Amino acid sequence: MSGIVAWFWNERFWLPHNVTWADLKNTEDATFPQAEDLLLAVPLSFCLLLLRLLFERFIARPCAAGLKIQTNGPQKAQHNAILDKHPDEKRLEGLSKQLDWDVRTIQRWFRQRRNQEKPSTLARFCESMWRFTFYLYLFAYGLRFLKKTPWLWNTKECWYNYPNQPLTADLHYYYMVELSFYLSLLFSQFTDMRRKDFLVMLLHHLTSIFLLTFSYVNNMVRAGTLLMFLHDGVDVFMEAAKMANYAKCQTLCNILFAVFALLFISSRLGLFPVWILNSTLFESWEIVGPFPSWGMAGKWNPLHVSKDDRSDMETSSDEDPGPPANQKPHSCATNGTNNKTHQANGYAPCTEDHH
Numbered sequence: 001m002s003g004i005v006a007w008f009w010n011e012r013f014w015l016p017h018n019v020t021w022a023d024l025k026n027t028e029d030a031t032f033p034q035a036e037d038l039l040l041a042v043p044l045s046f047c048l049l050l051l052r053l054l055f056e057r058f059i060a061r062p063c064a065a066g067l068k069i070q071t072n073g074p075q076k077a078q079h080n081a082i083l084d085k086h087p088d089e090k091r092l093e094g095l096s097k098q099l100d101w102d103v104r105t106i107q108r109w110f111r112q113r114r115n116q117e118k119p120s121t122l123a124r125f126c127e128s129m130w131r132f133t134f135y136l137y138l139f140a141y142g143l144r145f146l147k148k149t150p151w152l153w154n155t156k157e158c159w160y161n162y163p164n165q166p167l168t169a170d171l172h173y174y175y176m177v178e179l180s181f182y183l184s185l186l187f188s189q190f191t192d193m194r195r196k197d198f199l200v201m202l203l204h205h206l207t208s209i210f211l212l213t214f215s216y217v218n219n220m221v222r223a224g225t226l227l228m229f230l231h232d233g234v235d236v237f238m239e240a241a242k243m244a245n246y247a248k249c250q251t252l253c254n255i256l257f258a259v260f261a262l263l264f265i266s267s268r269l270g271l272f273p274v275w276i277l278n279s280t281l282f283e284s285w286e287i288v289g290p291f292p293s294w295g296m297a298g299k300w301n302p303l304h305v306s307k308d309d310r311s312d313m314e315t316s317s318d319e320d321p322g323p324p325a326n327q328k329p330h331s332c333a334t335n336g337t338n339n340k341t342h343q344a345n346g347y348a349p350c351t352e353d354h355h
């Protein structure tokens with residue numbers, strides 16, 4: 001076991017030439033990042049999950065009520081023993097005769113059953129408000145911290161005297177909170193409603209956690225803070241746009257999403273390669289020189305360009321377009337559907353035919 005540990009922490013992989021782990025041990029005069037520091041992020045992530053529950057219950061929900069956001073989710077399909085045995089919808093004509101329902105009603109039943117597991121608008125608003133608040137806090141803290149650092153204005157400062165750069169309390173706090181937040185997002189994916197982009201966001205969270213962990217262990221934290229700061233500020237507008245969308249403030253949603261799109265393009269495709277990637281690939285080569293973990297950091301950084309979650313922006317993909325013009329709908333009394341459906345959830349209410 002000790003051989004595996006020694007192999008994993010091989011200094012020639014993690015550190016530049018002529019630098020050892022002994023050089024990065026904490027002393028009375030200086031503190032450096034230690035791998036065991038990362039364990040603190042695990043209990044902090046569970047604290048954030050608890051804080052999220054309290055935030056959504058006592059802050060986000062009252063805000064949603066003030067904006068008149070509906071609390072009900074998609075309409076649930078009534079239990080039907082015959083249709084439950086045929087989830088593939090391949091025998092619509094036969095099922096129509098067997099149940100004495102028209103094909104349109106059967107399709108609506110299957111659509112309602114697919115949608116009934118989706119989170120309500122209220123739940124999605126609360127989640128977006130939590131993320132908006134936390135991204136805003138991280139961005140504000142990063143701005144307050146970084147404006148006093150030399151590497152915000154001159155990225156070469158990320159590599160001077162590397163890796164013998166002391167870890168300040170502010171920098172340590174910034175990293176631990178960011179890492180804890182992404183761990184909480186990772187854990188909550190398995191407790192929240194499963195969404196269609198589950199695997200994409202899972203990969204993103206794992207990549208983010210890897211980059212944060214990797215850059216902390218080999219003390220690339222100065223460059224790491226620039227990347228965190230750049231991303232968090234843009235995501236504030238994405239979550240704000242989603243909140244406006246759930247509150248049915250469409251004009252505000254369009255404005256916020258346009259701002260987000262402009263910032264996303266300019267930051268991910270402009271500032272990121274020119275400002276951060278240029279520093280991690282070229283300035284570090286010039287000042288420190290190449291070493292194995294440096295090469296890995298340069299290859300993984302581009303994977304973190306995008307992290308927006310657009311799966312919650314859809315509002316009409318599963319809406320019921322209504323019966324065809326040449327088809328006469330059955331009445332609510334005969335087709336077994338509930339006439340107290342909610343148009344706002346995408347289900348047109350069933351109406352009697354008076355022709």
